[in-house]
Amino acid sequence: MLRPMDRRSEPDRRTLTVAIVGGGASGTLTAVQLLRSGAARGVGMRVALIDQYGRHGLGVAYSTDHDDHLLNAVAGQMSAFHDDPDHLIRWANTAGPGGRPVDQDVTDTTFLPRPAYGRYLREVLAEAEQEARPGGQLTRLTAEVIAIRPNDTGPAVRVVLGDGHLDADVVVLATGNTPAAPPFDAPSSSRVITDPWHPGALAGLLGCAGVRSVVIVGTGLTTVDLAVAITSVSPRVVVHAVSRHGLLPRTHPGTRPHPDRPVWLPVISRTTEPVRLTELSWQLRAAISANPENWHDVLCSLRPYVPGLWRRMPTADKRAFLRHLARYWEIHRHLVPAPTASRVAALRVGGQLVIHRGRVQAVRSAGEQLRVLVESDADTVELQADWLVNGTGSTTDVTVTASPLLRELFRAGLARPDPLRLGIDASVQGAVVDSTGTPSDVLYTLGPPLRGLWYETTAIPEIRQQAAALAQLITSDARLAQRRPDSAA
Ligand SMILES: Cc1cc2nc3c(=O)[nH]c(=O)nc-3n(C[C@H](O)[C@H](O)[C@H](O)COP(=O)(O)OP(=O)(O)OC[C@H]3O[C@@H](n4cnc5c(N)ncnc54)[C@H](O)[C@@H]3O)c2cc1C
Numbered sequence: 001m002l003r004p005m006d007r008r009s010e011p012d013r014r015t016l017t018v019a020i021v022g023g024g025a026s027g028t029l030t031a032v033q034l035l036r037s038g039a040a041r042g043v044g045m046r047v048a049l050i051d052q053y054g055r056h057g058l059g060v061a062y063s064t065d066h067d068d069h070l071l072n073a074v075a076g077q078m079s080a081f082h083d084d085p086d087h088l089i090r091w092a093n094t095a096g097p098g099g100r101p102v103d104q105d106v107t108d109t110t111f112l113p114r115p116a117y118g119r120y121l122r123e124v125l126a127e128a129e130q131e132a133r134p135g136g137q138l139t140r141l142t143a144e145v146i147a148i149r150p151n152d153t154g155p156a157v158r159v160v161l162g163d164g165h166l167d168a169d170v171v172v173l174a175t176g177n178t179p180a181a182p183p184f185d186a187p188s189s190s191r192v193i194t195d196p197w198h199p200g201a202l203a204g205l206l207g208c209a210g211v212r213s214v215v216i217v218g219t220g221l222t223t224v225d226l227a228v229a230i231t232s233v234s235p236r237v238v239v240h241a242v243s244r245h246g247l248l249p250r251t252h253p254g255t256r257p258h259p260d261r262p263v264w265l266p267v268i269s270r271t272t273e274p275v276r277l278t279e280l281s282w283q284l285r286a287a288i289s290a291n292p293e294n295w296h297d298v299l300c301s302l303r304p305y306v307p308g309l310w311r312r313m314p315t316a317d318k319r320a321f322l323r324h325l326a327r328y329w330e331i332h333r334h335l336v337p338a339p340t341a342s343r344v345a346a347l348r349v350g351g352q353l354v355i356h357r358g359r360v361q362a363v364r365s366a367g368e369q370l371r372v373l374v375e376s377d378a379d380t381v382e383l384q385a386d387w388l389v390n391g392t393g394s395t396t397d398v399t400v401t402a403s404p405l406l407r408e409l410f411r412a413g414l415a416r417p418d419p420l421r422l423g424i425d426a427s428v429q430g431a432v433v434d435s436t437g438t439p440s441d442v443l444y445t446l447g448p449p450l451r452g453l454w455y456e457t458t459a460i461p462e463i464r465q466q467a468a469a470l471a472q473l474i475t476s477d478a479r480l481a482q483r484r485p486d487s488a489a
């Protein structure tokens with residue numbers, strides 16, 4: 001089946017065709033920036049935003065319809081545009097034809113519900129689409145991209161869909177977080193949910209009022225989300241959350257870092273030498289010990305420097321960080337807002353949420369129930385569960401991804417895993433590096449797939465900046481401009 005963008009008989013050489021794979025925040029913000037940048041530079045843009053589940057503007061994080069699922073960052077940090085930090089706050093406080101988009105006054109320290117943020121991203125996209133016409137056009141496609149191939153005729157790349165294809169000058173991989181494989185051998189049962197981010201995966205569990213016991217593997221943000229949703233529909237349920245260290249995310253203090261209290265570590269001022277993990281962690285500990293109540297300010301101040309520090313760190317040190325320190329970094333960096341933390345605390349006090357330190361050893365079916373064997377240093381316990389959910393979040397090894405597209409790109413040598421296998425290897429501009437080590441000039445990526453390159457790259461403040469930079473690069477790309485017959489070249 002041919003898609004709308006293929007229907008023309010002669011390719012329009014005055015227009016750039018960009019296919020974006022993934023309609024989450026990364027893909028959406030890239031589409032917005034391409035449409036804006038194309039209009040500003042007089043470059044005609046045809047943008048195809050392709051999402052396999054039709055979650056355009058939402059992706060995994062913002063497709064929840066649960067208003068108790070709050071953003072884990074304050075509104076002042078979540079604008080779609082890094083050069084307009086109050087954009088989200090203005091949107092939230094301005095009444096449209098249907099009234100106020102959110103039912104509260106929003107300041108820069110408000111934690112908005114994630115469904116509201118999804119509406120915001122969709123509206124930002126719709127507005128960019130409107131303003132870019134007629135030179136810029138956006139097509140939202142619901143389809144899975146299963147392969148990307150070089151194209152001998154016409155535009156440079158062929159994007160192969162489950163049921164057709166489209167051709168594009170440039171492809172952006174905005175495929176987001178790849179869910180982790182469950183760290184246990186699961187019996188085949190409809191009561192074992194291996195990917196809670198899959199659309200509709202939780203429908204059975206959340207639609208079942210008589211649930212008494214749920215085991216979730218993992219104690220991170222995904223588990224917090226799940227515990228909030230499950231206990232709100234099944235008030236008598238007990239949720240058991242199991243992880244090796246039993247560490248829950250820390251509480252967001254609800255403030256933005258104080259601009260007058262920047263934190264400066266000596267290691268930041270050196271820009272050429274390698275960054276050693278021991279030195280960095282020693283300096284960070286010293287900065288926090290000097291000001292323990294402001295630990296959040298210290299981490300926020302460090303955050304913009306993380307990509308640069310990470311790039312200068314030897315691979316062996318990065319591996320040591322991932323093995324020994326990453327889990328402590330994550331629980332202090334990716335926080336839960338105070339209302340969510342209070343809810344979690346109340347659930348724990350009421351015995352509805354029980355945290356277990358240990359590993360899932362085995363899972364067996366026993367009639368309608370599941371028996372989950374959890375082994376810790378001290379003992380082994382057997383938990384009876386109506387449902388078992390893998391809440392371990394995103395994968396830490398991209399080579400075992402379930403994504404047919406990523407597997408195919410690696411197989412064909414068009415992409416390769418980064419040295420730490422956290423994501424896709426790419427240049428600092430986000431150009432995907434092929435199996436020979438050559439950065440592509442037609443295949444780019446941003447956001448979570450760049451974890452190996454930048455480490456801090458999965459949240460909106462990083463994604464919005466990368467999307468803007470990528471759009472500038474694509475719309476100003478000299479090679480693409482030369483392909484247009486009206487160019488001076
Ligand atoms: C539960 C949760 C809560 C979060 N909360 C926050 C927050 O409050 N603040 C913050 O800054 N960050 C938050 N994050 C971080 C989050 O990673 C980013 O904010 C952002 O949503 C990432 O968007 P993305 O588009 O890169 O990835 P995703 O949201 O994962 O979107 C990728 C999309 O690509 C689609 N896709 C993948 N492969 C293909 C294919 N082959 N063909 C077609 N489509 C494909 C997927 O279906 C998916 O819809 C949260 C993350 C999660 C998981």
